[in-house]
Structures are given as C-alpha cells and as structure tokens.
Amino acid sequence: MNNKILFFLMNGIIGRWFFIFLNAITVFFSFYCVKYIVYSIMDHLENSHKETPSFLSSMLHQIMHNTPHIEANGLDKVNITINSVGGVLISLGVLMESRETIVKMTKTKITPLQEHLNAVSEYCGMGLLLIGLFIEIFTVIIEVPNDLINTVGIENYLYSACVFFIALAAIIEIAFIKEFIKTYFNKSLNNNID
16 A cells, blocks of 8 residues: 555656646745845845945945844844755755656656656756755855854855855756756657656
C-alpha cells in the first residue's frame, strides 16, 4: 500500500506541470521576500534620517555612504527572510537535480522528452543550489558575532549581494519555466506523451 502511494507521488513530482507550478510559486515567494527586505531597509533609513527618501535614492545612499547598520531586531528579521529564500532555493535545486533519479525509480520510459527535461532540470537545479548556498554563506557571515567578523556597516553590501542573487535565481527559474512550457509545443519531443 505505501509503495503505491510513494509511486503515485513520485510520478506526480516528475510531471512538467509540477515543476512549472513549483518554480512559479518560488519566483513569487522570492519577490515577496525581496519586497519585505527592501521595505525593512527603507524603514531603517527613514528612522535614521527622519525623512522620506525615494526607494532608489535610499538604497543608493545606504550602499554608497555606508549609513548606520540595521539594528539587531531588524537584522534578525532580514536574515531570517533571506535564509528562508536561500533554503527554498537549495531545496528546489536539489529536487530539480534529482528528477533523473526519480524518473529511473518510477521506471518511466526514457524518451527524448524525458532526457531533455532531465537535462534542463539538472542544469537549472545546480544553478539554484549554488545561488542558495551563496545566500546562506552571506547571511551566516552577517550573523557571526562582531567579535569574530565585524560586519557593522558592510551588511548593506552583503544584503545587496543577496538581493542580486535572488534576482538571478528568479531569472533562472523563469528561463526554466519557459523551457518546460516550450516542450508542450515541440512536436519532435512530444511523440511520446509523459
């Protein structure tokens, strides 16, 4: 009985619709988290300058002029948010890389379509895994006690790098979704329906 449930789940996981849906949710989650991070930094800037700067000028001012670092409670919230995105990207990357293994476990016929989907999944999955690991490394550097590594004032640069990596991951995910959707319309790959 349990093997049938597991087999059913694994067959659902290797479907194109599942990977498209999962990547779309992750892109929206990432952008939502970036929005939260940017607003947290803007709130910090507004409180430290007692004025209401525009988004672009506040980010540039904070990066270029190295304004005071974010208070501990704000830092914790931003770190938790960025760690969450990093963890999701790592998990998704591992799942995407494992698609070929899951296909073999379900004894799905290896067609040109399956080979193409496995190659795209492995390539994009490795990219998401590496980006998630870099995000985790940067947030750990920020969280380390300042007695060990003094990050006061440079966390702005590290957060900017994390936001850049999250945007890069979103580009990879959008390209992945586009590639998977294109397979529905590619007649040479669709001779055998998955």
